[in-house]
Amino acid sequence: MKILDILRLPLPKERAKSVRDIDYDKLINKGYNTFLFDYDNTIAVWRSTFDMRNESLFNSLLNKGVKVAVVTNAPANRVQHITKIFGHKVKIYHSMKKPGTKEMQRVLKELRSAPEKTVIIGDLFLTDVIAGNRIGMYTILVRPAINKNAALYKKIAAFLTMASYVTFFYTVGWFVRTIDLLTPHVFHKRVEDINFEQLKDAGYELVVFDFDNTLQPWNSNSLSHERELFIKRIQLLGFKVVIVSNGSKRRLKDISQSLSGVKILPEARKPYPGKVRRLLKSLDILPHKTVVVGDQLFTDVLMGNLLGAFTIKVVPLSNKEFFWTRIMRKLEAVVLKIIESSAELKEIDK
Numbered sequence: 001m002k003i004l005d006i007l008r009l010p011l012p013k014e015r016a017k018s019v020r021d022i023d024y025d026k027l028i029n030k031g032y033n034t035f036l037f038d039y040d041n042t043i044a045v046w047r048s049t050f051d052m053r054n055e056s057l058f059n060s061l062l063n064k065g066v067k068v069a070v071v072t073n074a075p076a077n078r079v080q081h082i083t084k085i086f087g088h089k090v091k092i093y094h095s096m097k098k099p100g101t102k103e104m105q106r107v108l109k110e111l112r113s114a115p116e117k118t119v120i121i122g123d124l125f126l127t128d129v130i131a132g133n134r135i136g137m138y139t140i141l142v143r144p145a146i147n148k149n150a151a152l153y154k155k156i157a158a159f160l161t162m163a164s165y166v167t168f169f170y171t172v173g174w175f176v177r178t179i180d181l182l183t184p185h186v187f188h189k190r191v192e193d194i195n196f197e198q199l200k201d202a203g204y205e206l207v208v209f210d211f212d213n214t215l216q217p218w219n220s221n222s223l224s225h226e227r228e229l230f231i232k233r234i235q236l237l238g239f240k241v242v243i244v245s246n247g248s249k250r251r252l253k254d255i256s257q258s259l260s261g262v263k264i265l266p267e268a269r270k271p272y273p274g275k276v277r278r279l280l281k282s283l284d285i286l287p288h289k290t291v292v293v294g295d296q297l298f299t300d301v302l303m304g305n306l307l308g309a310f311t312i313k314v315v316p317l318s319n320k321e322f323f324w325t326r327i328m329r330k331l332e333a334v335v336l337k338i339i340e341s342s343a344e345l346k347e348i349d350k
Contacts, residue, residue: 004338007176009133010125010168012141019043019121019142020057027119028064030288032138034113035061038122039072039079041144041161046154050082051145062089067111071096071104071120073127099130108135125165141165182335184301184313191215191293191314192230199291200237204310206285207234208276210294211245211252213316221251228258235261240283244268244276246299271302280307296325297332 016022019042024035040046043054061068069091072079076094083092091111096103108115115136122128123144132139144158169177188194191214196207212218215227223231231241244265245252252266263283268275280287290309294300295316304311321329 004176004179007172008180009130011133011173011176011180012125012129012139014138014140016140016142018145019054022121022140022142024061024064027138028066029286032066032117032119034067034069034108034111034118036069036071036107036118036120036132036137038120038124038128039070039074041123041146041158042121042128042142043070043145045145045147045150046157047078050085055085058086058090062086067091067113069093069107069111071098071107073098096131098124098127099134101131101134104131104135123161125168179335179338181302181305182297183305183339184297184311186310186312187314188312189315193314194293194312196234196237196239199310200239203289204239204291205289206240206242206280206283206291208242208244208290208292208304208309210270210296210300211243211255212247213295213318213321214293214300214314215243217318218316218320218322219251222254223258231259231262240285242279242283244270244279246270270299271306273303273306276303277307296328297335298328 014022019037027035037043044051058068068089070079070082071093073096074094079092079094082090091107093103093107096107098104108118118132119138119140120128120132121140121142122132123142125141129139129141144161146155146158150158186194191209199207209215209231212220216223234241241259241261242263242265243252243255246268247266249266252264255262255264263279265275265279270276277287280290287308288310290304290307291312292300292304292307292309293312293314294304295314297313301311301313
């Protein structure tokens with residue numbers, strides 16, 4: 001295993017204050033159908049009974065038709081009372097030996113759940129998160145559950161749990177997280193090499209193109225006839241198309257007149273995703289149904305990954321660029337070497 005892959009294991013895909021602060025509808029809409037909960041400090045204060053504030057959450061998930069289970073390293077006698085609350089609708093698995101994965105694999109097999117459709121939620125990045133990431137689950141780290149009346153030693157334990165993660169994240173984790181945000185899902189040489197039919201079959205609905213050096217050479221103010229036909233072919237597949245650029249309104253104003261049904265978003269302030277996020281909301285398109293295509297890691301790819309979109313990096317069409325972009329290309333080259341050393345560059349089949 002590459003060193004970046006090892007360092008990535010303790011990093012959750014998402015963080016939340018508590019299990020009640022997670023957007024489960026969003027996860028279900030993404031296709032997740034199994035939710036695994038750690039017990040101590042996640043759905044109960046450490047070495048205490050189930051927190052009844054979570055009863056309505058569990059019932060809500062069960063009513064939505066997803067599978068719910070408790071997976072804990074604790075012994076059976078600490079969690080068996082949950083069956084009295086939910087019957088056998090919530091499966092209970094104890095003595096899991098996390099971050100080991102052998103018992104977790106057994107749980108998934110018994111539940112008939114695929115790792116890529118499963119979410120694991122817990123308070124410990126060295127057990128719950130590592131176990132989930134090793135298998136390929138969606139991992140969520142929550143703050144340790146605690147209340148005002150808890151014993152002092154439990155409060156200290158909760159504080160130390162949070163402090164250990166913060167220390168890890170701000171010494172090692174931030175670097176790995178940054179590399180992940182700068183890493184596209186796929187590399188291609190040209191936009192023509194992208195298999196849009198495959199993306200459509202996978203459920204994507206919107207394609208966001210960068211303009212300069214992605215669709216046209218830098219500082220262009222119009223689309224070539226070939227590019228217009230290319231975009232129209234993508235629209236015929238059923239995609240909505242948006243062109244997002246940091247360029248000025250004046251330079252890009254003529255493009256929208258030549259393309260029917262294509263929205264143009266100039267002065268987008270990439271990599272900040274705010275303007276694009278608002279545009280997606282107005283189009284009623286979810287970020288995970290969006291494909292972002294661009295030539296720069298630090299603007300297009302970073303923005304797309306911050307959105308939660310599928311990101312594709314292409315090779316710049318020309319060497320002519322804004323002077324600041326030329327400076328960033330040097331840093332981009334360093335990041336690309338790190339990415340290449342940690343994993344092979346992947347391409348969607350043409």
